[in-house]
Amino acid sequence: MCPSVFDDGPRDIAGGADHLVSQFEYLNRSDRDEAERVRDLVEDLFSRYPADAQGTLRTRLRSVDDNQHMGAVFELVLHELLLRAGCQILAVEPSLEGTERSPDFFAQTETGARFYLEATLATGRSRTQEGADRRLSEALQAIDSVQSPDFFLDVHITGTPAAPVSGRRLRRRLEGWLQTLDYEQFTAQGNDEAKARPQFTYEQHGVRFRVAVIPRHQTRGTTERGRAIAGRMLAPLSVQPQEPIRTAVLGKAGRYGDLDAPYIVAVNALSTYAREDDAVDALFGTKVVSIRQTAEGFEDRIGRDTDGVWYGPRGPINTRVSGVLSTERLGPWSLGQRRARLAVNPWARRPLVASPLAIDVREVRDERLHRTAGSSIAELLELPEGWPE
Numbered sequence: 001m002c003p004s005v006f007d008d009g010p011r012d013i014a015g016g017a018d019h020l021v022s023q024f025e026y027l028n029r030s031d032r033d034e035a036e037r038v039r040d041l042v043e044d045l046f047s048r049y050p051a052d053a054q055g056t057l058r059t060r061l062r063s064v065d066d067n068q069h070m071g072a073v074f075e076l077v078l079h080e081l082l083l084r085a086g087c088q089i090l091a092v093e094p095s096l097e098g099t100e101r102s103p104d105f106f107a108q109t110e111t112g113a114r115f116y117l118e119a120t121l122a123t124g125r126s127r128t129q130e131g132a133d134r135r136l137s138e139a140l141q142a143i144d145s146v147q148s149p150d151f152f153l154d155v156h157i158t159g160t161p162a163a164p165v166s167g168r169r170l171r172r173r174l175e176g177w178l179q180t181l182d183y184e185q186f187t188a189q190g191n192d193e194a195k196a197r198p199q200f201t202y203e204q205h206g207v208r209f210r211v212a213v214i215p216r217h218q219t220r221g222t223t224e225r226g227r228a229i230a231g232r233m234l235a236p237l238s239v240q241p242q243e244p245i246r247t248a249v250l251g252k253a254g255r256y257g258d259l260d261a262p263y264i265v266a267v268n269a270l271s272t273y274a275r276e277d278d279a280v281d282a283l284f285g286t287k288v289v290s291i292r293q294t295a296e297g298f299e300d301r302i303g304r305d306t307d308g309v310w311y312g313p314r315g316p317i318n319t320r321v322s323g324v325l326s327t328e329r330l331g332p333w334s335l336g337q338r339r340a341r342l343a344v345n346p347w348a349r350r351p352l353v354a355s356p357l358a359i360d361v362r363e364v365r366d367e368r369l370h371r372t373a374g375s376s377i378a379e380l381l382e383l384p385e386g387w388p389e
Helices: 023-029 033-047 051-061 066-084 127-144 167-178 183-188 191-196 242-253 276-284
Strands: 088-092 105-108 114-122 151-158 199-204 207-215 263-269 287-294 297-304 323-328 340-344 360-365 368-372
Touching: 023 033, 023 066, 033 051, 033 066, 051 066, 066 088, 066 105, 066 114, 066 263, 114 242, 127 151, 127 167, 127 207, 167 199, 167 207, 183 207, 242 263, 242 276, 263 276, 276 323, 276 340
Parallel strands: 114 263, 263 323, 340 360
Antiparallel strands: 088 105, 105 114, 151 207, 199 207, 287 297, 323 340, 360 368
16 A cells, blocks of 8 residues: 555644745645645655655655755656656666666656656755755744744844754743743833844854744734744745756766666756746856857857856767756646756767657757747646646
């Protein structure tokens, strides 16, 4: 019997996730009708994942680390897209000679063409930054879990923690400070004293937390856990989205050496600003305009720089990558609104004979980059319009 990804029992988060919970925790606990539909779809996709690999994937799907969760969702969706295209999954994390590393899938099309597929996220964050983000998130969880029946907490952060912050000590000191505040006296001051409202300060390992309070009204007296911070804070993402896409592909390009079949890297770009053209620029080079003088005057021509994953100053590079599947901000909630496309490497050592998936295709023909429309992810997963609403 296939194990369940989500927990049974009552749901206790209504409305938006305005408190600090991970993406999985919110999806697991939300009582929204839309969340139930998302959970049902994830369970359905998971039921078709190879049984001998479900345990590891389930652990990652349930991770409170958002990157782990999103990476697992991406792999789950890719697996389903392969099945819907008629591909056979020959192996999950196949063994390779000469290395202990494994790409995510080894698959075969209905025509017998075999290929490897590796999934990755383009977060725009280095591992050092992600480590600091995790430590910061743990500290914020400690703040958000304090007992604060009279006040919401308005948190301001300076710096990033170079080492784990003691959540127990932070929570104990913050709760002690809150107990010194008089709700009636505070609210009697009115808005004129807003600038002079008391603040709690805590510093450790290079990060400083400044906490001010906002009086509760309708929810005064609550003892619920996880409702203290007034709003959720998200880490900023790159505003040059082609850079993390390029970095993500380069990180996988030579990871497995010379493979015996075409190799596709699938990238889910999480930047708020990422678009299809950013993936194209990352692979083929950013667009440049050149101007030359002719007998008739000046002529401007649009070309590409030599800063792409596949083409550098000396010509083709990273030819082990046969193609890149790219999409943007794909997650369990957004499957009804996303498209994906396969960009084909014209200089690949092991070229793709045809696209193994029924998605959009970007490829070079007659020295021009062409786009062939395929199906959206919603169409491929047979989701109704507007899903999950």
